[in-house]
Amino acid sequence: MRFPRRSVLMGSGAALCALLALSLRFAFSDDEPSEGANANATVFVQQIALRKGTLPQTTSAYGTVQADTSARSTLMAPLAARVGAVYVHLGQEVASGAPLLQLVPTPPTATTYAQAVSALKVASDALNRTQQLLDEHLATRQQLADAQKAESDARAALAALKTQGASGPTALHAPFHAIVTALSVSTNAIVTEGAALLELAPPRNLVLQAGVPPALASSIRAGNAAQVTPVGGTQSYAGRVTLRGAIVDPTSGLVPVQISLPPGVFFPGQTVEAAITTGAVEGYVVPHSAILVDDNGDPYVVQTQKMVAKSVHVQVLGGHDDQNVIQGPLDASAPVVVEGNHQLQDGMKVRLTQTAETDQGDKSDKDKDTDAH
16 A cells, blocks of 8 residues: 555656756746847848938027018107007008007197297298388398398298197108007007107018027028028928127027018017028938937947848937938948837847838839830
């Protein structure tokens, strides 16, 4: 009876050894893969041929659309008056000759005008009497000349007051086709002589008033081309630098830059971004997706040699849209991976995706047709 029991124990020991061996096998299988493991891995990628080229070097600037300073016109109060009516609104586009606002003389101004009318009447009467006395040989020609001058001065003073609007309510009109860019008064406001009432600007003389950091301003010159894009918009328009300041604005800490704008596209006060072309940068041109960054923050790309991946550290010289110019110890004959490169390590084998294989096949067919012809 003891023999069968001994056999059972022996069988249990064998099973225990088998389980131990199996556990050790799984434990070793969880270790880090060896360097040879990369050689057996295959990653599907898309790649392009490496090519040299040139991209524009640009500097970004932000600002607001304003009327060109040289084209602005400020209407000022010709005399002390009360604003009787305002016919326009801020930002309104008005035709040449359109009424802008009405000014009503204040009581002191009306009094001054009445005094000028009286002074002219007195001076005219004195001139007539002096002329009669001269005809009777009772006055000298010098007295007549003095009376004529007094009458002329009184007439000029009255005419000036009439021109200023002292004779009654006067409407101010737009001197040209314009946009109301500033409105400083409201109805019934009392304004003094020389006070700014409103500002006008021609709609075709709008510019972008922007600013750039001083470190970048030295590369900008008047005449540089620029692409201007409304903030939040997608379409860009051509502009040109008309002025690059030579001083830092103490308010913003930026160097002012003025850029011309196409007419009829932008609105005063609109925020716009400008990409100013300051030169060109030359090197290998690759899509932005081809550039990766390692753990140290250094950029690199992945090239393939005989369908095997190899990382190459590069310098990014510049960029435009979704393209970048790079330089480094690159193999000009080796393609650059643009999709799937995040999964690659040195030594990994790659395989082209179906799209890339199809494109390559189409290219081969075209080459064959070309050779046949």
